[in-house]
Amino acid sequence: xxxTTTARPALATGGRRPRRRAPARDFRTTRWGWAYSAPAVxxxxxxxxxxxGYTFYVSLWKWNALNPAMSVYRGLGNYQRLFDAxxxxxxxxxxxxxxxxxxxxxxxxxxxxxxxxxxxxGGALLNASRVALFLPHATPMIATSxxxxxxxxxxxxxxxxxxxSLHLPTSQWLQSSTSAMPAVxxxxxxxxxxxxxxxxxxxxxxxxxxxxxxxxxDGCSAWQEFWHITWHQxxxxxxxxxxxxxxxxxxxxxxxxQLSDGGPVYATTTLSYLxxxxxxxxxxxxxxxxxxxxxxxxxxxxxxxxxxTATGADSALT
Amino acid sequence: MRYxxxxxxxxxxxxxxxCAGGGTPATTTTAPAASGQELAVPTKPVTITFEEAxxxxxxxxxxxxLVSDFQAKYPxxxxxxxxxxxxxxxxxxxKAEVQAGNAPTMGQAYESWASYFQSGGALTPISxxxxxxxxxxxxxxxxxxxxxxxxxDGKTWMWPFNKSVLILFSNADMLKADGQAAPKTWDDYASVxxxxxxxxxxxxxxxxxxxTAAAFGTQWFEILDKSNGGTLYDADGTPHxxxxxxxxxxxxxxxxxxxxxxxxxxxxxxETALGAKKGAFDIxxxxxxxFEKATVGGKFNLGIxxxxxxxxxxxxxxxxxxxVVFKNASTDQKAAAWAFLKFITSPAEQAGWASTxxxxxxxxxxxxxxxxxxxxxxxxxAAVSELDTAFALPPHSWIFKCQGYEATAIQxxxxxxxxxxxxxxxxxxxxxxxxxxx
Numbered sequence: 006x007x008x009t010t011t012a013r014p015a016l017a018t019g020g021r022r023p024r025r026r027a028p029a030r031d032f033r034t035t036r037w038g039w040a041y042s043a044p045a046v047x048x049x050x051x052x053x054x055x056x057x058g059y060t061f062y063v064s065l066w067k068w069n070a071l072n073p074a075m076s077v078y079r080g081l082g083n084y085q086r087l088f089d090a091x092x093x094x095x096x097x098x099x100x101x102x103x104x105x106x107x108x109x110x111x112x113x114x115x116x117x118x119x120x121x122x123x124x125x126x127g128g129a130l131l132n133a134s135r136v137a138l139f140l141p142h143a144t145p146m147i148a149t150s151x152x153x154x155x156x157x158x159x160x161x162x163x164x165x166x167x168x169x170s171l172h173l174p175t176s177q178w179l180q181s182s183t184s185a186m187p188a189v190x191x192x193x194x195x196x197x198x199x200x201x202x203x204x205x206x207x208x209x210x211x212x213x214x215x216x217x218x219x220x221x222x223d224g225c226s227a228w229q230e231f232w233h234i235t236w237h238q239x240x241x242x243x244x245x246x247x248x249x250x251x252x253x254x255x256x257x258x259x260x261x262x263q264l265s266d267g268g269p270v271y272a273t274t275t276l277s278y279l280x281x282x283x284x285x286x287x288x289x290x291x292x293x294x295x296x297x298x299x300x301x302x303x304x305x306x307x308x309x310x311x312x313x314t315a316t317g318a319d320s321a322l323t
Numbered sequence: 324m325r326y327x328x329x330x331x332x333x334x335x336x337x338x339x340x341x342c343a344g345g346g347t348p349a350t351t352t353t354a355p356a357a358s359g360q361e362l363a364v365p366t367k368p369v370t371i372t373f374e375e376a377x378x379x380x381x382x383x384x385x386x387x388x389l390v391s392d393f394q395a396k397y398p399x400x401x402x403x404x405x406x407x408x409x410x411x412x413x414x415x416x417x418k419a420e421v422q423a424g425n426a427p428t429m430g431q432a433y434e435s436w437a438s439y440f441q442s443g444g445a446l447t448p449i450s451x452x453x454x455x456x457x458x459x460x461x462x463x464x465x466x467x468x469x470x471x472x473x474x475x476d477g478k479t480w481m482w483p484f485n486k487s488v489l490i491l492f493s494n495a496d497m498l499k500a501d502g503q504a505a506p507k508t509w510d511d512y513a514s515v516x517x518x519x520x521x522x523x524x525x526x527x528x529x530x531x532x533x534x535t536a537a538a539f540g541t542q543w544f545e546i547l548d549k550s551n552g553g554t555l556y557d558a559d560g561t562p563h564x565x566x567x568x569x570x571x572x573x574x575x576x577x578x579x580x581x582x583x584x585x586x587x588x589x590x591x592x593x594e595t596a597l598g599a600k601k602g603a604f605d606i607x608x609x610x611x612x613x614f615e616k617a618t619v620g621g622k623f624n625l626g627i628x629x630x631x632x633x634x635x636x637x638x639x640x641x642x643x644x645x646x647v648v649f650k651n652a653s654t655d656q657k658a659a660a661w662a663f664l665k666f667i668t669s670p671a672e673q674a675g676w677a678s679t680x681x682x683x684x685x686x687x688x689x690x691x692x693x694x695x696x697x698x699x700x701x702x703x704x705a706a707v708s709e710l711d712t713a714f715a716l717p718p719h720s721w722i723f724k725c726q727g728y729e730a731t732a733i734q735x736x737x738x739x740x741x742x743x744x745x746x747x748x749x750x751x752x753x754x755x756x757x758x759x760x761x
Contacts, residue, residue: 026427067760069421069442069443070418070422070443071418071421071439071440071442071443071444072444072445075442075444089756090755090756091749091752092534092727092731092749092750092753092754093534103582137609154589154590158586158588159586159587159588160525160528160592160596160601161595161599161601177738179589180587180588180738181738182738182739183740184736266533266535266536266589267532267533267534267535268533268731268734269531269533269731269734269735269738269739270731270734270735270738270739271534271731274534282534282535284420285415286411286415286535287535287723287724287727288418288439288720289760297748299735
C-alpha cells in the first residue's frame, strides 16, 4: 500500500515535491468510526453485555431481588445446587433442551428442505402453498399455542378426534410425560418450518442449473442428483438453517410456557424454561442466574463447535 | 486502550449500581403516626393504587362498585385500579414494581407471596396502619379468615379480600337418572364417581396444578390429606408430604383414575367437562358459581353441595387472596389505604361484593344484609359457615414451591402411574430442601 505513494517519479508533478498521502486506515479504527459505532455499541452493551455480566454476578449470591442489600454471598453455591437439585434435576433439564433442539434441527431441516424442493417450482397453487406454509411463522406464538392446547386436549381436541376418526390410536399429548415433548415438537415444527423452508427456497432459487443438467445427461437418478448436486450446493444454506435452528431451539420458551407449563412432571422443563421458573416464578433469582450462565455456556459451546466444523463457503456465514 | 477499559468499567459500574438500588424503598415525606395510634383518614387529595386481578372479566362490575362506593364516601381519595389478567401476571408485576422502587400502594397477595414480600422488607404491618396488631374489625371476621392474616412472625400483615372455599358442583339430572344422591363422605363420592363413569362420561376431571402454580386439584389433595387426619405442613412450614394421610389421599385419587372415574386436564377442565355433559362433578371455588352456571348454560340442573367429609370430619380450605400494603407508600397513602381496607370489609360492602362477585363475605354481619342472594343461592349459608373452620397453608415463602412439588407428585401418580409413596417421597425431599434454602 505504501509503495504506491512513494514510488511516483518527480516528473509527474512537474518538479514539485509530491504531497505525501497519509497511509490509508481502516475507517472503523478512526475516531469517526468509533463515533458512528458508539450508539450501536452502547445499546448492545446496555442490553446484552452488561446484563450478561450482571447475571454472572447475581449467580454468586442468594439474591434478594426485592432488596439486593439483603443478599447473601454464596460463591459457587448456586452452581453446586445444579447438581443437588432433584425437582427437576439439572441434567434432566439439559437433556430436555438437547432432545428438543436435536429434534428441531434434524426434523426441521429435513422437513423444510423437502418442502422447499416440492415448492420450488412456480405457479399460483404453489405460491399460495408457500404463503400458507409461512403463515404460521408470522403468527404470535403465544396466541397459536393457546389454540394448540385445545387441539391437543385428549377429551375434546381436534388431534385425537382425527386419530380416532382414522381408527388410529389416540394420545394423551400434553397430559403424559412420554408424549408431551413430542407434542411440543409437533407444534414447534408447525410454527417454525415456514421460515426455514423459505430460506431453502431462496437457496434453491440461486443455484446454477449447469451441474444438474450435466448430471442428468450423464444418467444420474433424481436421488443422485439431489444428493450429490443439489444438496451439496445448498450446504451453506443448510449450515445456516442448522445454526439458527439450534440456537433458537436452545432458547425456546413460549411454547413450553403456554402449552405445557414445563410439565407434566418436568417432562418439558428445558434449561430456558427452568431459568424462568426459578428466577421469575419461584423468586430464586441467584439459582436462576446460575442456570442462565450455564445455558449461555452451552449455547456458546455449540456455536463454537459449529464454527470449528464449518469449512469452505459456509464459514462465511459464521 | 486505557480509556476504553475505563469507559466500559464506568458503564458497568453504573449499571450495577442502578440495578442494585432498585429495591431500596423510597423515603416518605410525611411523618408516620405515633406507635399505637390509628392513621387518620387524610383530608387533602390523595391517590392510591391497587394492583388487582378482579377487573378483567366478570368481576369488573363488583370491583368497580366497591371503588365507586368508597370514593363517594371519601371524595378526596382516588383509588386507581391496576388490573391484571390473572394472578400469575399480577404477582410478576408486583415483584417487578417493588424491585423498581415503584410498588403500588396496595396489592392482592396469597400468604406465601406476602411472606416473600415481607422477607424483602417491602410490606407495611397492619399495626402501623391501625395502631394495633389486632384491629377491632378483625374480631368480626370468620375465625378461619382471622387466622389467615398473620405471617410467620405472628404479626398481622394482610387484610382479607376475595375469600372463598371449595364446593361440589354436579350434574343433578345425571345423578338423578342414575339413582345417585349427593355424596356425604369421600367414600360415597368415590362410589358415585365410579357408578356414573360410563358411556363417555368420566366422574370428574381435575387440574392437578403444575410446578409453578397450584390448582383446585392440588387443593383437593390437601383437603383429602387433612380429612384423613394428616398435616401437610407444621406452623413453621416443616413439610410432611409423605405422611400416612397424604399417601392415603393420593392413593384415593389414583384408585379413581385407575377405575376410569377421574381424568386430568388444564384450564378448568372439570368445568368444561361438566358443561359438556362429559363429567358428573367439579370441585371448584364457590366464587366460580357464575362461571359454572354460564358453562352449563341451562342444559341441565346444576347441583351445588358442600364437600364430602372424611374420617376426620368435614374439611375445607380457604381460597382467594388477601391485600397487603406496600412500604413505599407515603403516610397519607397508607392512611387512605387503611380507610379503603376497613371500608371494603364493612358488612354492607361485603354483602354487596359477595352478592355480585360470588366470593364469600368475610364477616358474618354481612349475611343478614344479603338475604335475597342467599335465598337464590342456598349453598351460600353452608359455604360461609366453613369459613370458621377452613384452613390455610402456613404463610412461608417456600410453601409456594412446595405446592408445586405436591402438584408434580399428583401428576406423576395420575399421569405416569407412579406409586404414591415414591412420588410423595420425592416431593418431601424437595420441599425440605426448599425450606432449608428459605
